[in-house]
Amino acid sequence: DLEPELLRTSPRNTSKRQKVIHSVPGEHSDCTKEQDNAIDEADSDDESVQQTSIAQPAMKRSERILDFTNAEHAKLIAAAPKVGSNYYDSDADDLPGPIKGISKSHLFRNVAWGAYAKDKSNDADFPSHPSFRQFVPGRFERLADGTAADQKAKLVIKLTDTDGKKHIYANPPPRDWNNQEAITALNKRTVQQIRRTTEVQFRARVPEYIDAERKWLVANLTAGKPTNGWKRLVADFNNHFAGKAVPGTTGSRPVRTQSSLSKEVGRFGAEFYGKGLVPVLAKKVKK
DNA sequence: GAGATTGCACGTATTGCCAG
DNA sequence: CTGGCAATACGTGCAATCTC
Numbered sequence: 001d002l003e004p005e006l007l008r009t010s011p012r013n014t015s016k017r018q019k020v021i022h023s024v025p026g027e028h029s030d031c032t033k034e035q036d037n038a039i040d041e042a043d044s045d046d047e048s049v050q051q052t053s054i055a056q057p058a059m060k061r062s063e064r065i066l067d068f069t070n071a072e073h074a075k076l077i078a079a080a081p082k083v084g085s086n087y088y089d090s091d092a093d094d095l096p097g098p099i100k101g102i103s104k105s106h107l108f109r110n111v112a113w114g115a116y117a118k119d120k121s122n123d124a125d126f127p128s129h130p131s132f133r134q135f136v137p138g139r140f141e142r143l144a145d146g147t148a149a150d151q152k153a154k155l156v157i158k159l160t161d162t163d164g165k166k167h168i169y170a171n172p173p174p175r176d177w178n179n180q181e182a183i184t185a186l187n188k189r190t191v192q193q194i195r196r197t198t199e200v201q202f203r204a205r206v207p208e209y210i211d212a213e214r215k216w217l218v219a220n221l222t223a224g225k226p227t228n229g230w231k232r233l234v235a236d237f238n239n240h241f242a243g244k245a246v247p248g249t250t251g252s253r254p255v256r257t258q259s260s261l262s263k264e265v266g267r268f269g270a271e272f273y274g275k276g277l278v279p280v281l282a283k284k285v286k287k
Numbered sequence: 288g289a290g291a292t293t294g295c296a297c298g299t300a301t302t303g304c305c306a307g
Numbered sequence: 308c309t310g311g312c313a314a315t316a317c318g319t320g321c322a323a324t325c326t327c
Contacts (some may be wrong), residue, residue, distance in 0.1 A: 062304080192294080193294095232322080264300090
């Protein structure tokens with residue numbers, strides 16, 4: 001069964017009802033401005049959308065970002081198939097007024113969606129266990145096979161929910177594909193659409209730190225710093241907690257990385273750890 | 288109109304990268 | 308190694324919309 005190009009073909013392990021965790025490649029940006037408006041001009045109407053059938057290690061975010069000013073990258077972009085007006089006409093003027101339902105309207109184009117964005121006839125377009133590559137800055141992204149792909153294809157998300165109902169989410173394109181704020185909003189929106197509609201999640205839920213862990217930290221910190229260095233602290237912490245069950249809690253404690261621990265210590269360092277105190281979270285105020 | 292959908296802010300957490 | 312920050316995931320609440 002085919003999945004739209006935005007959905008990476010996942011290794012056929014998709015068992016039914018269970019949260020499927022797809023890892024999402026990471027981070028950092030450093031993009032170049034002045035891009036795709038020029039590319040939009042070259043928008044062709046060819047609907048051929050390349051299929052990315054590569055079961056390879058997920059590429060890191062930084063590796064997927066293409067620099068328009070880099071000659072080699074520019075060549076890849078030029079060779080990439082462009083998603084056409086079947087999605088929406090990139091060259092057409094935007095519809096007047098703000099986009100309905102989108103509060104950050106200034107970041108996105110109010111386009112008139114094409115036929116593909118309304119077509120529910122092809123079952124194969126509606127996976128129930130989709131995989132997804134987050135948007136990265138720039139209209140085109142580099143794929144693991146070395147070619148470039150048009151991220152415009154990822155704007156229309158077609159899914160089959162847990163009740164078998166089909167959904168289409170047509171997410172407005174960013175006015176500026178290099179605007180990280182727009183890309184971030186787009187990613188948040190699409191990830192949530194997938195999370196709420198299907199059983200797919202891109203990251204496991206993270207257990208919060210519990211009192212026992214925080215007490216242990218207090219005992220192993222000196223003036224808010226690891227008594228014997230971070231390396232040692234991380235190893236000791238995980239020896240003590242990882243995989244173990246703690247009375248009063250369910251399941252077993254997760255492995256914590258140095259990043260996690262240093263964030264926890266840093267977050268409450270001033271008020272608590274630095275003073276040898278166990279952090280106590282303020283009660284949430286609900287209305 | 289009432290319930291179902293959606294978008295998005297918030298708070299909690301992790302991971303990747305980079306500079307010192 | 309460390310420290311720190313950018314990017315981004317998840318759960319949840321809530322308001323604006325949509326749908327029946």
